[in-house]
Amino acid sequence: MVPPASNMDIVPDMVCPSCRAVIPASANFCMQCGKNIKKTSPSTTIARQIFIYSVSFFLAPFGLGYAFIYLKQPDTKSRTIGIISLVLTVCAIVLVITLAQIFMKSLYGSLDTLIY
Numbered sequence: 289m290v291p292p293a294s295n296m297d298i299v300p301d302m303v304c305p306s307c308r309a310v311i312p313a314s315a316n317f318c319m320q321c322g323k324n325i326k327k328t329s330p331s332t333t334i335a336r337q338i339f340i341y342s343v344s345f346f347l348a349p350f351g352l353g354y355a356f357i358y359l360k361q362p363d364t365k366s367r368t369i370g371i372i373s374l375v376l377t378v379c380a381i382v383l384v385i386t387l388a389q390i391f392m393k394s395l396y397g398s399l400d401t402l403i404y
């Protein structure tokens with residue numbers, strides 16, 4: 289099935305990320321495997337990545353939202369961003385808990401020296 293040349297400049301074809309079938313860029317899902325081709329897939333630019341990683345680390349619970357959005361994407365790059373974001377979120381939470389424990393210990397430690 290070769291599309292007429294006149295169609296070429298209207299909708300350039302794209303490749304299905306799942307089965308590699310050539311499908312029209314205007315299609316919402318793959319005709320070959322039925323995979324949903326999301327038009328509004330999240331951006332994977334460097335600036336966007338830095339933003340997501342920053343949110344994941346400094347605003348840990350909010351980063352989880354981004355992490356899951358990217359983890360749900362079909363392409364490897366988005367999934368990698370999701371995984372990194374998830375790891376950063378977990379690291380940030382562990383760090384906060386560890387720092388809180390150290391802080392509490394030092395706080396009670398100084399209280400102990402004050403009392404006794």
Ligand SMILES: [Zn+2]
Binds near residue numbers: 321
């Ligand atoms: Zn497909």
